[in-house]
Amino acid sequence: MLKVNVEIKPYSQRNECGDFYELLELENYYLLLVGDIGGHGSSRVYSIATNIKELVKEHKTESLKNLVTLIHTQSYLKNNGMTIFLAQIYKELPMLSYCAIGNTKSFIYRNRKFLHFNSQSGILGYDIPRTIKTNLLKLLKDDILIISTDGVSIHDSEIEPLIKETRDINLLPEKIIQNFGKKDDDSLTLVLKFTNIKNKAFSTLYNKQEEQTITKANSPKIIKRREPKHSLTRTNPISLNIKQKNSLELLNNEYLIVEDLQKKLLAFTIEKLDSIINFEQRDKVKIKTFLIEALEYSQIDIYLNTTSLQIYIHNIESLKGTLEFLFNNYYIFKNNSCIIQKDFLNLNTKKFVCKELKEMLALGLEEEDYKKFKENEENLKLLAKQSKLASMGEMMGNIAHQWRQPLSIISTIATGIEVRKQFDSLDDTDIVEEMNAIMKQVNYLSQTIEDFKNFIKDDKQFLPISIKKVVEDTISLAQSSLKSSQITLITDINEDLQINANKNELEQAFINIINNSKDALKDKEDKYIWITSKKIDDNSLSLSFLDSGGGIKEDIIDKVFDPYFTTKHQSIGTGLGLSMVEKILRERYHSKLEVKNKDFDYKGKTHKGACFTIIFSK
Missing domain, CATH: 3.30.565.10 (Histidine kinase-like ATPase, C-terminal domain)
Known part of the structure; x- marks a missing residue:
């Protein structure tokens, strides 16, 4: 799935270099770390970089946010500081989750276009953002991820010809350093190419033979109607993609826990639902990835009772490709609205308090903060x-x-x-x-x-x-x-x-x-x-x-x-x-x-x- 090559050019010698990387393989994902310790030409910065790598190895199963926070609290960083790129690359899903703080440069080169990653301002050891943001990105076959530290000065227009002429990624990092590396600083470039991405391992594509129309005389009635909360009218689905269910019961407004989901509350909403439902990791990633894209095009509401989660997308028109790519159980309606359904075993009703959950999600507060x-x-x-x-x-x-x-x-x-x-x-x-x-x-x-x-x-x-x-x-x-x-x-x-x-x-x-x-x-x-x-x-x-x-x-x-x-x-x-x-x-x-x-x-x-x-x- 991954082809990786790295080039590091120290300012003086290797055991005095503060630029470093680590790639660890875990059960469900690879953990990628690229760091730049402030200062160069000193055995101290190399020692700090070594300590950070050992720290990440020891706590590699922690979340990205927790790892960043843990690194930030290390006392030996206070005199130097550090910038970081940290990512989880999932094995069974073509997804990459990352967070970046400081002036590392990271982007994906895809089909002659550059997709630049978001980096928050800050320096670990000194001052980091109050809210550390993690981002999700869907990967495609032959995507090339390039990450460089501050010692490399590169621009899209300058590096694109180099990428085109260098077909072997084993040579690309060295050429980038040779052409764009600064002489008065440590420099690092990591190039990672994604190959053999498995799409069908986790998705069932839309099947024309499964289409059912409500005009057929023998079509079963598959929806129990309810008084709609929204101006969009929900009618019977014109198409389904389901394996085990052949009927859909719309949850009534009593179970509406999020109306008009906001981007700023997406991560919190997913975490709160996960604490109640206990998603499988790949389901959690798929839902979060889809919602990130869907919020660009449509209003989204979420319903939850003790046996089902229903995500209602008001307009699925621009999202059908992603929907078919990620999910098995979904329902598309005549008015281009859609419901994604996730079923699970009966929840502990004592734990599930709809009113409090609604308010917590509306306020964006964790349980202790809510109290x-x-x-x-x-x-x-x-x-x-x-x-x-x-x-x-x-x-x-x-x-x-x-x-x-x-x-x-x-x-x-x-x-x-x-x-x-x-x-x-x-x-x-x-x-x-x-x-x-x-x-x-x-x-x-x-x-x-x-x-x-x-x-x-x-x-x-x-x-x-x-x-x-x-x-x-x-x-x-x-x-x-x-x-x-x-x-x-x-x-x-x-x-x-x-x-x-x-x-x-x-x-x-x-x-x-x-x-x-x-x-x-x-x-x-x-x-x-x-x-x-x-x-x-x-x-x-x-x-x-x-x-x-x-x-x-x-x-x-x-x-x-x-x-x-x-x-x-x-x-x-x-x-x-x-x-x-x-x-x-x-x-x-x-x-x-x-x-x-x-x-x-x-x-x-x-x-x-x-x-x-x-x-x-x-």
Whole structure:
């Protein structure tokens, strides 16, 4: 199945080379490792490379992700770092599963075309991606896989003539190194050719003789209909490819566990289904490979009960070749939709909890993380309730400030009318003007009540909204209280972003940040709060709240978002405000809230204060 050849050119000598490879044969697949240790011309890099090869041999049965993570944690890598290409090449399936981190170059040359592999940025031993991605690729006969380390500088247009003229792959790696290897670095090129790929060993191709049409008088009724969930109408199949079943029963909506499968949740979904069903390895690979391709063309839904898995593809038109190539049991319908069915022994119904599984898949959480999420969700509800009560107290104080001036104006107007009436100097024009002035103040009072009512109502609906508009409405709620505290509010919020949000939640978050600044300015001579917005790109915006309150002590600045942490007296502060703001922004909006102390000049004077910055994204 494999023809492999490798050429390694050390910068100095072989026992000082940090470029290396390993090819291990396991029961079901080959494990391929290509690595590049940082540095060259040193016995240390060669020693590290040797240690990595031994480590991989010892843990060769681990998953690709686990192997990468294990290598990353080795202390001897910290001073050098490493880039890696790691792959599993399956024996019975023409499939390759791989992950690559760093600047290794890898591609397949197929029918005069280059298929470049995806590599994530990072360096093992220093910093690797939080999520290590594995990719699947279907192999064809005579595919040529070429992997090179950073010491080889190659481009498609330059290497293609070399591939065409070098028919013997045993000579190709040496020629690539000779033509494209760097003189000031170690270089490695590995060439692997796939031959004798066994397609029929795991697939039954579409058989025209097995076609059945629903127009035949003696055709059996093979589907029990149900009320469709989707707009596509499911009718009887016009073609089948099955060995043992001659009937299909569509699972009803009670068993719909994934509707409109998303790419980012594909790997997790397969792993979660595997934990319940316990797929055979080749079935797992086939399903994952097919779904990777199918998601490019169609919506996909997944149904599961205690005896069957049904994968519903809304449009199979562009996928028939892959479908026939990989599966035995499938059903194609008149409207070009399709069901792939996998049957198994009865599942443990205690283990299979459909509602929880649906939610876990929707959230993309593992079982332990899901339990923590549910606990945090309950805690968040409690914190939200407590914080809401605290915010209502703040809002009542704001209303008292906002009402004081208009009530004083109304009182003054009423007193003036009474005095002029006593001196008989009140005419109809005066009455109309004064009544209009009173109504203006009454409308203002009414609006403050409406604002307060909107603020406290428990509405969690997300709608498209302008961040600038939310800030302006928040300022309207807080302005009177800031004025009474002799705080000057300065805004520069011309740059805006539309996001899906709950207006009340964001107002509550902004008011909590403003109140934090207001408390910090209580005993200060110069009292300023700045609110500024700045576009990061078309989909992101930075919103900052800066005050002149002297900043936060460095020994506690990392604790300000901890629940119940407060620097206020126990009778004043609950410590819920900033904790709730951070939780709401992080968990509900996937936004980031940061705080840092900042020194700045304003009106010829140097100030220091706390700057809270929120990064919003669409």
